[in-house]
Amino acid sequence: TQLLEQSPQFLSIQEGENLTVYCNSSSVFSSLQWYRQEPGEGPVLLVTVVTGGEVKKLKRLTFQFGDARKDSSLHITAAQPGDTGLYLCAGPKLSGSARQLTFGSGTQLTVLP
Amino acid sequence: DTGVSQDPRHKITKRGQNVTFRCDPISEHNRLYWYRQTLGQGPEFLTYFQNEAQLEKSRLLSDRFSAERPKGSFSTLEIQRTEQGDSAMYLCASSLVFEVTEAFFGQGTRLTVV
Numbered sequence: 505t506q507l508l509e510q511s512p513q514f515l516s517i518q519e520g521e522n523l524t525v526y527c528n529s530s531s532v533f534s535s536l537q538w539y540r541q542e543p544g545e546g547p548v549l550l551v552t553v554v555t556g557g558e559v560k561k562l563k564r565l566t567f568q569f570g571d572a573r574k575d576s577s578l579h580i581t582a583a584q585p586g587d588t589g590l591y592l593c594a595g596p597k598l599s600g601s602a603r604q605l606t607f608g609s610g611t612q613l614t615v616l617p
Numbered sequence: 618d619t620g621v622s623q624d625p626r627h628k629i630t631k632r633g634q635n636v637t638f639r640c641d642p643i644s645e646h647n648r649l650y651w652y653r654q655t656l657g658q659g660p661e662f663l664t665y666f667q668n669e670a671q672l673e674k675s676r677l678l679s680d681r682f683s684a685e686r687p688k689g690s691f692s693t694l695e696i697q698r699t700e701q702g703d704s705a706m707y708l709c710a711s712s713l714v715f716e717v718t719e720a721f722f723g724q725g726t727r728l729t730v731v
Contacts, residue, residue: 508659537719546621546708546722547660592659596718604650604673605720607659 642711
């Protein structure tokens with residue numbers, strides 16, 4: 505069973521602080537995606553990482569894929585209230601071709617003004 | 618904006634009733650997925666289509682659930698004899714057939730069974 509474990513489950517911080525959330529697995533993934541989901545809405549794709557050791561930046565968000573492609577992290581610099589949401593990592597189920605995405609249970613981030 | 622569209626956004630139904638949800642994927646996407654999400658959890662895979670063929674179904678998809686994608690365009694998910702445990706957000710996503718799977722989600726249908 506491929507499981508994606510996300511930590512922490514909940515995170516509440518003040519505006520302007522930095523934070524890092526993690527996505528870990530005992531299995532190797534060919535790629536990992538990060539999504540952000542707001543209440544009552546569907547997840548929105550933020551980034552895809554493919555290569556071990558890869559780092560991608562999206563404004564104040566920095567995504568890293570572990571060298572062994574078993575883990576990933578998301579770092580937010582100077583968090584803003586608009587960053588509040590459920591952050592989900594997802595990876596393709598390893599069964600032949602990449603078909604369905606397996607999701608972690610998410611990190612619920614609250615940024616207080 | 619021609620993103621993934623789901624209808625209805627909200628559905629309240631009595632236990633035992635049948636419900637049907639519709640998903641219109643991004644037009645050029647040939648893969649379509651259905652997921653279910655309960656509060657505090659990540660989305661759980663239900664089923665997936667490539668064009669009109671249903672290629673994979675989760676064990677979560679009991680015989681009360683059926684999904685179709687006629688002509689490889691829109692898709693419907695029907696739940697028969699709804700139970701309170703069916704209450705959840707039902708998410709549809711679509712993607713292209715690439716080596717890297719990037720799914721684009723609709724806004725979801727929130728089902729409440731009372």
